[in-house]
Amino acid sequence: MAETTRTVFESERALGLAIQMQGQTDTEIQHSLEELGELLRTADIIMVGQLVQKRDRVSRAFYLGTGKTNEIAEAAEKVGANLVVADDELTALQIKTIEEATGLPVCDRTSIILDIFARHASTREGKLQVELASLQYQLLHLVGGYENLSRQRGGIGVKGPGETKLETDRRVIKNKLKKLREELDKSVQDRDIQSRKRQERFNTVFSLVGYTNAGKSTLLNRLTGSDVKICDGLFTTLDPTARRLDFSSGRWGILSDTVGFIRKLPHSLIRAFRATLESVAASEVLLVVCDASDAQYAERLAAVEEVLGEIGAAERERLYVFNKIDKPMAAEKEEILSAFPGAIFISAQTGEGIDELKQRLEEVIVRQYVTLQLLVPSKSELVKEIMQTAIVRSQEWGQGTVRLEAEVPVKLQARLQNYVVEP
Ligand SMILES: Nc1nc2c(ncn2[C@@H]2O[C@H](COP(=O)(O)OP(=O)(O)OP(=O)(O)O)[C@@H](O)[C@H]2O)c(=O)[nH]1
Ligand SMILES: [Mg+2]
Structure with a gap:
């Protein structure tokens, strides 16, 4: 804990x-x-x-x-x-x-934010991240001989020879931090292996980002039929969740939900959540969700941009999604559109605007597919991967090979190079 x-x-x-x-x-x-x-x-x-x-x-x-x-x-x-x-x-x-x-x-x-994070962390990785951030905070707050930590915890370590209480506390925390970092790295590696299994490698990943409480998880649920926890409070979601996003054409992508941002987001948290945030930065398109009924929407979007910059996602393609339009909006649509061209207006709660959003997402997905004619050995692992990730238009099974016409994710194209044939 x-x-x-x-x-x-x-x-x-x-x-x-x-x-x-x-x-x-x-x-x-x-x-x-x-x-x-x-x-x-x-x-x-x-x-x-x-x-x-x-x-x-x-x-x-x-x-x-x-x-x-x-x-x-x-x-x-x-x-x-x-x-x-x-x-x-x-x-x-x-x-x-x-x-x-x-x-x-x-x-x-910062300590209030850390406290909320500690209450909301549910997975092992989430808990490790929060603990890391809390310890970093505590380490910083030992400076100047202030013994707040030992007072709260009733002492945290046995003094080494010649060490002051402060030095002991610092050493104990540093050791703990090192162990935590190792544990976290291992946990992140395990997650990477799992996500590979989910074939995020070959499918387009859309990441929901935005201010906390903007409605990211509600939108994930609306688009994918999931039941991720939503709540009218801050930082409900801490752990990354990825869900398959299906389109009626048979194409599909991955929609991923993650921790929300806030002004003055503590740096210790950004550092501790680095792995989570880096996977956001690595996704193809960012869906920047914004509460359109919020009078502070522009300031909050600026804070979101700041965090995106810090995690190396400044250049990522983004689609601005103004949510909660079932409530009175804080600004005219025209005004928002001139500041955020191409913005989409939706209500994740009522479903208004969701069809248009899906259409826009599919346009992105279409760009991530190429149509190929392929001749592949029928026993090859590739056949399975194609069947799972591509839209197969036609298939002819022959002696030891299968001829396919398929729309294939561009991420898979390089591996199919040797099997491309003329139509
Ligand atoms: N009126 C209205 N409320 C919404 C809409 N979408 C979300 N909400 C509400 O806004 C609150 C926050 O929703 P969440 O989906 O938990 O927001 P989030 O962005 O995931 O928040 P964090 O995980 O805390 O960062 C909840 O009370 C939702 O019911 C909407 O379209 N209209
Ligand atoms: Mg959420």
Whole structure:
């Protein structure tokens, strides 16, 4: 079980802290705090108040300025908060100064996200990834002699000769991280072998990407008739799920669902989920799902682009899918289309627009097939692979060979080179 980075209190009521740097608008800060509220709600915490300070720069020791830090306790008392949560990742020292000034437990946006991930991870690989990210977070937060970790865990290792408590903690975490990385690599290898079996090698893979809660899993279910868990909360899906996507023409591809993105997505998580995210980057087409009813859709799409850039998917072909059009839309279709040419409008919930989406996906698939005339030894493994992945137009079985006319995935074409014949 992945450890969470935060101690859980009964009926937690949080005071949200945020800083407004130069160039950031009030609305941006408000949106970010609203999102923090959503994150907290997903982690079963209520945000009961907020405290924002305009700052030019933030010091390593003070998130809010010294004067403002002293106001936190009073603000918390006023709204009955028993927890303080910052809307950014804090340094160990920043946590310590706020804790000392308020006497309240303090956590940050990153630890809340890690907490949600820890609750939602269900597969072994998912759990390992979350544990890795949590440990990386803990390692960073040991800096400066802050003994938050040992206090929460009641000590995590036996001191070596001449080591300080901090050095011991650091060494124990580093060893644990190394072991976890090895375990994770092995688990990823096993997954790769399994996915090969599913022939992702030869079929077009569409990856659903987008902000968390945009409706990616609902769309996967709608398109493939699956029943992946969906929920009105953040980061419901953590583990990659791939499903076969069939078209009435007999062509098929693979649709893959994965973890959603968010603004300020912790780097430790991006690093820990590297393998998962790399498989997204390797798919042919990204279906970028966006909640069209969301007033912040443009900012959120910008955050999605940022993460895509970080995982090496900046150049991938993408199809923008504006979902939830059964609700009032945040902008006119024309406006969206001029910013995102070729965007498709759907409701994964009601099914509206799904036929058009399927048609567009099939157009992509058609480009990934070539029609070939083939003469293949009938006992060859290739015959089986062709039968599984191609659309066979005609087949004539002869003495030891089979003559085929088939639409074949381009990914398989190279291996068939020696068997191509004239029509
Ligand atoms: N009204 C409406 N709600 C939708 C639509 N599609 C999804 N939802 C709702 O939006 C919420 C999130 O849906 P999910 O499919 O879990 O979203 P997701 O993108 O997979 O989210 P994560 O896995 O958390 O990243 C759920 O409450 C869905 O019922 C839609 O077309 N219309
Ligand atoms: Mg999901």
